[in-house]
Amino acid sequence: MSKDTVIEVDNVSMEFNLSEEKTDNLKEFVIKLLKKEVRFQSFWALNNVSLKINRGEKVGFVGLNGAGKSTLLKIISGVLKPTKGSVKVNGDLAPLLSLGSGFDNNYTGRENIFLNGAVLGHSRTEMSKKFDDIVEFSEIGDFIDVPVKNYSSGMRSRLSFSIATSINPDILILDEVLSVGDMSFQRKCKERMNNMMSDASLLFVSHSVSQVRNLCDKAIWLHKGSIIASGEVNEICDQYEAYVKNL
Amino acid sequence: MSEIQIKGLNDFNKYKSLLSELVRKDVKIKYRNSVLGVLWSFLDPLLRMVVMTIIFSTLFHRVQNYPVYYLSGQLIYSLFVGGSSQAMRSMVSSATIWKSIYVPKYLYVLSAVLSNFVTFSLSLIVLFGIMFVTNVHFTVYIIFASLPVLITLVLTTGVGLIIGTLNIFFRDVEHLYNVFTLLLMYSLPIFYPEDIIPASFKFIHTYNPLFYLLKCMRDCFLYGKLYSLPDLIFPAIAAVVFLIIGIFMLKRYQDRFILYV
Incomplete structure (x- = not known):
């Protein structure tokens, strides 16, 4: 190779x-x-x-x-x-194979950023450095503290795309x-x-x-x-x- | 062979933060939307103990200090049953994640066991409180209780891996296991003294590793003495055997999980 x-x-x-x-x-x-x-x-x-x-x-x-x-x-x-x-x-791979893959529905957007980051192999400290950038890019705004189950499909895909690209895969x-x-x-x-x-x-x-x-x-x-x-x-x-x- | 071991180790290092996130999630989600929140970890064993003491302490009056007798057994039982059932369910319920991103599946079993260990540790505070109120002597042997607890964790992980794997292929296992845990509860001397079992049925105790773990716990907390070594060695061997079978089953079948969920 x-x-x-x-x-x-x-x-x-x-x-x-x-x-x-x-x-x-x-x-x-x-x-x-x-x-x-x-x-x-x-x-x-x-x-x-x-x-x-x-x-x-x-x-x-x-x-x-x-x-x-x-x-x-x-x-x-x-x-x-x-x-x-x-x-x-x-x-390093960052797969987005389905909408909101790696999200827990009962978790808020904020919590899911850390969970999803960990699923992709990144620690809490690494993710907190990228946190603001992720929230800003995804345009989630005040919904960041709302459980993901209440998100629209567009919001889900925006958030998961922001997370996946922020970790520089x-x-x-x-x-x-x-x-x-x-x-x-x-x-x-x-x-x-x-x-x-x-x-x-x-x-x-x-x-x-x-x-x-x-x-x-x-x-x-x-x-x-x-x-x-x-x-x-x-x-x-x-x-x-x-x-x-x-x- | 060594290459596989190194890969497994690398895997674990990479996913250490995921494991802590999963444990955090399990604990958080458990108490989400409840007013009293984490306080339930104290209230649950306390309320159980009160109910059992009211009903059974006069019937089994020869048991000295019924509340501590009951709690020390119940805590180990719930650690095992809670951990293994959650491990079994979490392999299926986390499918949305491992169907879209590669995640080592044993992490879900470990996180289920560890999050139940967190609950267990909180409940220990209740046990200490009751011991204090009922004037039980706090001895150095309480520290030695960590060994039976560790063995319980290994046993729970092993059983969790086995039934978790089976549950992927046959969702019946979930229902079957619920019945089994009820049976297990009645077969163990949790709320009754062990000598009420007639000699001809003694085998339901002698072959059950949890029975010995219960005994060890009571020796440390209630009777203030060190358990006998054989009482510790039998469950230890059983736990390791279950763990090996569990690892073997998961390794063998995990690639086919995705076809069944």
Whole structure:
């Protein structure tokens, strides 16, 4: 792995067992076992995916629903273990895989800043230094002492984006979390990505192709678990849009 | 092998602050929106003790100093049951976090056990208060109670890991465990003297590590003497065995958790 490569995905395949996901109680399981019905219905969400991401690269992932985009990001962030293949990550990761991931709903915004910071591996003292900056950027204002369960989805995404970017991660992963922010916040995010995150790599999933064009300089097109094209962002997005139009 | 151990250690260093945040959260959330707040940690054992003393102290009048007898047993029992049940539930309830960010899952078990230890420590103040009021001699052996408490923590962690892992796959475990803890409470001499159990049923005590931990606690607090070594060694071995099984089960199955929650 060269010095500039921050993520190396090597021949990753992911198999889901469809019948496995249904049984979560003992009775059903025993009945199935007795009937010899523990069948294995497998589904490959990813097939031999390989990619390399260099330091500072901003990569967008496009593809239809079920193409394997989120699965791939989950594997890269270490939440999911691939069935085959390996992933090497070189640097600090800040994944925003879902809205307000790492928040406790009963906790206030203030408390969640420290909790979420700790989830990302940063201590209380480190987070208190960044506290004011996080609150200011997220535009949460007086809501900072309100439990997060009363936040709107836009507020959640603003707060989690502010926390994730304030800790200066080497790699930021955004999975559909910016789509709920309004236009002015999206502009702010873009600015922040250009300024303080210029050295960081970005992995970005969005169904809005214009957002991908806006934030990324490279794009990867996934289809049914395989990479079918990758390259300069506008080129790939043009191809993808042409494909979607002809569906 | 050594590489894995080093990685585990690095993990722990990185997530030390998360562990303290989780313990803080467990304690804070427990008393959120309650007027008396942390005072409940004192009131809960106190009220239980009052009720039990009113009902049973005349029935079991041969137990000397019933309030202290009851409390010293009850505290260890609640430490174990509270910690292990919370550990079991927290693996499932924290899924929103570990489904989106990698977090070592044993942290949830540890934080559940440690936050119950915080409650336990606060309740100890009540025990000391009652001991003072009922004229129990404070002896140096109270310090030695830290060993059975430590063993209880290890045992609770081990059991928490085991049932927590099982609960991910079969949510029935939660209901089953509730029944089990009730059974456990009646099988232990918490509110009754141990000699009322007939000899033919003595085995429900002899094979239960918690029984010996209860005994050790009472030796230190109530009777002001040192426990016998065998009473300490049996639960210690049991605790380590449970811990090893728990670690083994979590390591083996944790990668599949995400498919079931």
